[in-house]
Amino acid sequence: MKKIYMIGIGLIGGSFAIDIKKHFPEVVIYGIDTNENHLNNAKELGVIDEKATLADLENADLVIVSIPVDVTVTLLPIILDKISENSLVIDAGSTKEAICKAVEHHPKRRNFLACHPIAGTEKSGPTAAISGLYVGKTNIICEVEKTTFKLQEKALNLFSTIGMRIRYMDPVSHDKHIAYVSHLSHISAFMLGKTVINKAKNERDIFDMAGSGFESTVRLAKSSPAMWTPIFKQNKENVIETLDAYINNLKRFKELMERDNFSEIFNEMENTNYIKQILNGIK
Amino acid sequence: MKKIYMIGIGLIGGSFAIDIKKHFPEVVIYGIDTNENHLNNAKELGVIDEKATLADLENADLVIVSIPVDVTVTLLPIILDKISENSLVIDAGSTKEAICKAVEHHPKRRNFLACHPIAGTEKSGPTAAISGLYVGKTNIICEVEKTTFKLQEKALNLFSTIGMRIRYMDPVSHDKHIAYVSHLSHISAFMLGKTVINKAKNERDIFDMAGSGFESTVRLAKSSPAMWTPIFKQNKENVIETLDAYINNLKRFKELMERDNFSEIFNEMENTNYIKQILNGIK
Numbered sequence: 001m002k003k004i005y006m007i008g009i010g011l012i013g014g015s016f017a018i019d020i021k022k023h024f025p026e027v028v029i030y031g032i033d034t035n036e037n038h039l040n041n042a043k044e045l046g047v048i049d050e051k052a053t054l055a056d057l058e059n060a061d062l063v064i065v066s067i068p069v070d071v072t073v074t075l076l077p078i079i080l081d082k083i084s085e086n087s088l089v090i091d092a093g094s095t096k097e098a099i100c101k102a103v104e105h106h107p108k109r110r111n112f113l114a115c116h117p118i119a120g121t122e123k124s125g126p127t128a129a130i131s132g133l134y135v136g137k138t139n140i141i142c143e144v145e146k147t148t149f150k151l152q153e154k155a156l157n158l159f160s161t162i163g164m165r166i167r168y169m170d171p172v173s174h175d176k177h178i179a180y181v182s183h184l185s186h187i188s189a190f191m192l193g194k195t196v197i198n199k200a201k202n203e204r205d206i207f208d209m210a211g212s213g214f215e216s217t218v219r220l221a222k223s224s225p226a227m228w229t230p231i232f233k234q235n236k237e238n239v240i241e242t243l244d245a246y247i248n249n250l251k252r253f254k255e256l257m258e259r260d261n262f263s264e265i266f267n268e269m270e271n272t273n274y275i276k277q278i279l280n281g282i283k
Numbered sequence: 284m285k286k287i288y289m290i291g292i293g294l295i296g297g298s299f300a301i302d303i304k305k306h307f308p309e310v311v312i313y314g315i316d317t318n319e320n321h322l323n324n325a326k327e328l329g330v331i332d333e334k335a336t337l338a339d340l341e342n343a344d345l346v347i348v349s350i351p352v353d354v355t356v357t358l359l360p361i362i363l364d365k366i367s368e369n370s371l372v373i374d375a376g377s378t379k380e381a382i383c384k385a386v387e388h389h390p391k392r393r394n395f396l397a398c399h400p401i402a403g404t405e406k407s408g409p410t411a412a413i414s415g416l417y418v419g420k421t422n423i424i425c426e427v428e429k430t431t432f433k434l435q436e437k438a439l440n441l442f443s444t445i446g447m448r449i450r451y452m453d454p455v456s457h458d459k460h461i462a463y464v465s466h467l468s469h470i471s472a473f474m475l476g477k478t479v480i481n482k483a484k485n486e487r488d489i490f491d492m493a494g495s496g497f498e499s500t501v502r503l504a505k506s507s508p509a510m511w512t513p514i515f516k517q518n519k520e521n522v523i524e525t526l527d528a529y530i531n532n533l534k535r536f537k538e539l540m541e542r543d544n545f546s547e548i549f550n551e552m553e554n555t556n557y558i559k560q561i562l563n564g565i566k
Contacts, residue, residue: 118494140492167491174492180482181493185500188475191532192468193558194551195525198532199463207561208450209423209457210464211401215562217468219499222559225552233545242478243537247530249474249481254526262516268477269508275476276505278490279498 001061001154005030005052007079008067009042011120012092014129016064017047019162022131030056042126057082062154066092070230073102080108088151090115094178095234096142096171113155114142116174117164118182122222135163140178142171179238184246186220186228187239193221284344284437288313288335290362291350292325294403295375297412299347300330302445305414313339325409340365345437349375353513356385363391371434373398377461378517379425379454396438397425399457400447401465405505418446423461425454462521467529469503469511470522476504 004020006013009031017029031048033039042048057063060083065072072093079089080103089112093099100114119137121128139159144152159166169177196218200206232239256264287303289296292314300312314331316322325331340346343366348355355376362372363386372395376382383397402420404411422442427435442449452460479501483489515522539547 118492120494120496122496137494138491167488173486177486177489177492180479180489181497184478185475185497187533187536188471189500190552190555191529191536192471193555194532195467195529196463197555197557197561198528199525203456203460205450206460206464208421209401209460210561211403211420213403213405213503214464214468216499216502217472218558218562220496221552221555222562223552223556225549225556228552229545229549232540232548233543236540236543240537240540242482243533243540245481246474246478247533247537249477250470250526250530250533253470253474254523254530257515257519257523257526260516260519262512265515266508266512269473269504269506269511272473272476272480272504273506273508274480275501278480278493279501279505 001027001158003028003030003059004062004064005032005057005060006048007032007054007063007065007075009033009038009048009126009129010066011124011126011128011133012117013064013066014042014047014126015119015131015133016066016092016162017042018129018131019134020158023161030060032056038126042129045126045129047126047129054078054082057087058084060084060087062158063087063089064092065089068227068230069093069095069099069234073098073234076103076112077106080106080111083108083111085111086151087111088113088154090155092117094182094231096140096174098234100143100171109146110148111151113144113147113152114171115155116140116142116178122219124224124227132163134159137164138167139164140167140169140174142169142174144168175235176238179235179242183231183235183239184242186223187232187243188246189218189220190223193218284310284441286311286313286342287345287347288315288340288343289331290315290337290346290348290358292316292321292331292409292412293349294407294409294411294416295400296347296349297325297328297330297409298402298414298416299349299375299445300325301412301414302417303441306444313343315339321409325412328409328412330409330412337361337365340370341367343367343370345441346370346372347375348372351510351513352376352378352382352517356381356517359386359395360389363389363394366391366394368394369434370394371396371437373438375400377465377514379423379457381517383426383454392429393431394434396427396430396435397454398438399423399425399461405502407507407510415446417442420447421450422447423450423452423457425452425457427451458518459521462518462525466514466518466522467525469506470515470526471529472501472503473506476501 030052313335400422
């Protein structure tokens with residue numbers, strides 16, 4: 001692989017670019033982005049070597065698509081139209097069903113590998129891109145059997161070189177499960193942030209009392225609405241299911257408090273402490 | 284101050300002990316704890332110099348009480364009974380109204396300073412105690428005017444030496460505001476953890492997909508139920524108010540999704556991004 005085209009050079013694409021250049025110094029990274037500022041920043045920061053456009057994609061050995069998932073659905077078929085026969089296209093979207101569906105009958109379906117690298121921060125844009133973002137992180141690959149074997153190999157070599165571990169999953173299960181462990185966390189953080197901001201409008205100095213616990217719990221509320229709105233839209237039914245479950249658990253907790261059933265409140269928390277063992281396994 | 288008695292030598296008390304010894308090497312730290320293991324651990328770790336009992340409190344120059352808030356309410360009057368005329372007692376409880384009320388008519392009320400250091404981690408016990416926990420952190424002091432001026436001075440000197448900044452507040456406002464920025468964060472994390480654990484019972488490997496975002500949002504669900512149950516009990520009405528507001532915001536988000544109003548979903552998130560500026564101010 002000599003020529004890699006990054007479509008979207010924000011946090012996710014930019015961090016891929018940085019580590020690919022580190023491990024494969026012979027590669028030339030071309031950046032494509034509708035945001036001209038991001039493109040210029042990425043060039044100045046050395047995240048990309050050259051600016052490019054979709055018209056150049058025929059030269060690509062590899063195309064990495066890391067843009068909002070609604071744009072991916074529209075653009076992915078066009079990208080596949082433009083690439084050459086031996087080129088590989090990878091996406092990084094947080095939803096997989098709509099994206100896989102968008103290209104299921106495309107003549108170059110076998111040139112596409114559907115991926116979701118479980119990595120990121122609450123920041124966005126090329127200035128947020130960092131080296132090592134993917135080390136030890138999970139990359140979920142969907143419908144691996146639909147990709148040409150040789151191109152699978154290329155992708156796996158790349159992912160293992162930058163330190164990722166691989167899990168295979170079908171797109172429907174991916175979207176169902178990721179709603180719980182990722183999409184719901186974002187909504188819970190956004191609504192926590194909203195609740196406290198609303199309160200702070202009437203009660204001054206409230207944030208002066210906030211500590212590291214609040215900061216950790218609300219961190220994801222800094223995330224990009226442009227990225228997250230289409231994720232929630234594409235994964236609407238699963239996300240609503242998780243919200244229902246979450247709201248019901250909160251209501252039950254509130255009802256236990258109203259009924260002064262604090263021994264059961266204790267049990268609720270003690271049972272959930274089990275998350276310790278689980279989180280120790282994540283790292 | 285020569286002899287400091289720590290009642291409760293977990294994360295909060297232990298971290299106070301470590302930094303007090305660092306800055307005041309002449310001080311002898313005595314530990315009192317109902318948990319004999321904690322007491323022995325604290326001694327072995329050098330967090331305390333000597334083990335002690337409540338009967339020894341007459342020798343104390345300073346007593347720091349960092350135990351569950353329900354025990355503080357019961358024990359604080361007894362502690363004040365036992366100390367000498369010039370001794371200072373400080374608490375570290377996450378609620379302030381019930382604690383202040385418990386001693387409002389005590390003849391030694393002026394020997395007590397009601398404090399809430401906004402610091403901690405999700406860990407507990409003396410092995411979780413760390414140096415520097417309080418550096419740059421806020422200590423909320425309630426009803427400062429009810430403490431003898433000389434003892435206020437002693438306390439402020441101690442807090443400033445270990446790096447804390449001070450905010451003054453009445454206990455009612457403290458409990459109202461802290462419900463939003465601390466107590467609610469804990470419930471939101473506990474219920475997020477519960478929701479995902481419940482789901483994982485039926486869907487294996489779900490946690491294999493969890494990343495740093497989930498980890499951050501759910502971190503507080505590792506917290507101690509023995510510490511948090513009495514906090515929720517003492518601050519019941521304020522906590523229920525925050526839960527109502529939070530549940531309503533989550534419901535509204537869900538309804539916007541059900542009605543496919545994703546432009547408003549975008550706005551909800553964009554408005555809450557304002558939390559960035561606020562969090563930058565916390566550190």
